[in-house]
Amino acid sequence: MQPVTSLNIEPWYSVGEIAEHLGISKETIYRWLDRKIIPAHRMGKLWRFKATEVDNWITKGGAEDSPTASKVKSKSRKKGN
Numbered sequence: 001m002q003p004v005t006s007l008n009i010e011p012w013y014s015v016g017e018i019a020e021h022l023g024i025s026k027e028t029i030y031r032w033l034d035r036k037i038i039p040a041h042r043m044g045k046l047w048r049f050k051a052t053e054v055d056n057w058i059t060k061g062g063a064e065d066s067p068t069a070s071k072v073k074s075k076s077r078k079k080g081n
Contacts, residue, residue: 012041012048021051022058037062 015033019026032038039053039062057063 010050010052012043013051013054014049015047018049018051018054022054032063 013021015026015029019029022029029038033040033047039049039057041048041050
């Protein structure tokens with residue numbers, strides 16, 4: 001097997017890093033993991049994410065299908081935002 005020489009390798013993100021990337025809480029990421037709706041990879045005891053996979057999932061409306069997103073939308077409408 002030859003070593004990878006490309007510098008365009010996408011890094012793996014932790015729960016905290018992907019939450020920061022998305023501007024949401026780690027708790028939301030864990031809820032999505034519990035519901036098995038966010039694209040993620042288990043590495044031993046740790047969850048890891050590819051930002052492009054998560055970004056594509058969000059762009060396709062994946063986060064909108066979650067009950068958390070529905071609650072946020074409902075609260076926004078009630079407050080008149």
